[in-house]
Amino acid sequence: MKRKLAPLCVVCLAFIKMAATAAIAAREKQLKKLRNFVDKTGKQLDSILGSLKWTKERILEKKGYVVCPFDPGHKMPASSLDKHLELCSWLKEGYTRAEKEEAPPSSHFFYANSTSVVPVLIDRETQQKVITEAAFRGEVAAFITPTSAIVMVFYATGILYPLSKRYPFALQRWFDLHLKSMKMGLLHQTRKVCKQKVIYTL
Numbered sequence: 001m002k003r004k005l006a007p008l009c010v011v012c013l014a015f016i017k018m019a020a021t022a023a024i025a026a027r028e029k030q031l032k033k034l035r036n037f038v039d040k041t042g043k044q045l046d047s048i049l050g051s052l053k054w055t056k057e058r059i060l061e062k063k064g065y066v067v068c069p070f071d072p073g074h075k076m077p078a079s080s081l082d083k084h085l086e087l088c089s090w091l092k093e094g095y096t097r098a099e100k101e102e103a104p105p106s107s108h109f110f111y112a113n114s115t116s117v118v119p120v121l122i123d124r125e126t127q128q129k130v131i132t133e134a135a136f137r138g139e140v141a142a143f144i145t146p147t148s149a150i151v152m153v154f155y156a157t158g159i160l161y162p163l164s165k166r167y168p169f170a171l172q173r174w175f176d177l178h179l180k181s182m183k184m185g186l187l188h189q190t191r192k193v194c195k196q197k198v199i200y201t202l
Contacts, residue, residue: 093124 049055066081068074070088090100122130 045056049059064078065075066078068076068081068084068088070085070092074084074088076084087097087100090103091097
């Protein structure tokens with residue numbers, strides 16, 4: 001038996017070595033193509049910059065650029081910061097660009113120079129606290145279907161979810177889909193409430 005296994009092992013090792021060599025050769029070929037592409041593109045870029053009498057260093061240096069406080073990856077001229085912050089703050093709260101465009105314009109500029117009206121700006125934590133308290137008092141409408149309510153109850157208690165792993169895939173899929181749609185519905189309702197930003201006057 002040992003004599004029969006030895007040649008088989010040698011053949012397997014030879015096959016593995018051939019496959020590894022082929023994979024390495026393919027990767028080296030791909031790397032060579034990539035290097036050629038980078039070199040060719042670099043030469044084209046140098047040619048274009050030369051005709052404009054620019055340099056790479058001049059383009060890469062960003063004088064007068066500021067960093068967005070919401071996302072350090074965003075860099076822009078100081079003159080564009082205010083406009084960027086208005087959009088970026090909405091995006092960081094989970095809104096889309098379309099939702100930002102549909103929102104009514106801010107009325108803060110009406111009260112900027114007013115002495116009798118003082119706008120009170122609510123930060124994110126306070127806003128979240130107000131929404132949560134309103135939801136517990138029943139002031140925020142929560143439209144939950146009976147199916148979603150059942151799924152939420154079983155999920156919260158942890159009864160059905162662990163047991164559903166023993167059931168067929170279809171039941172698990174049904175449960176996950178309803179849970180996902182319920183979460184999306186609640187998130188949408190929360191966003192709608194967050195949009196209703198009110199300026200309180202003193």
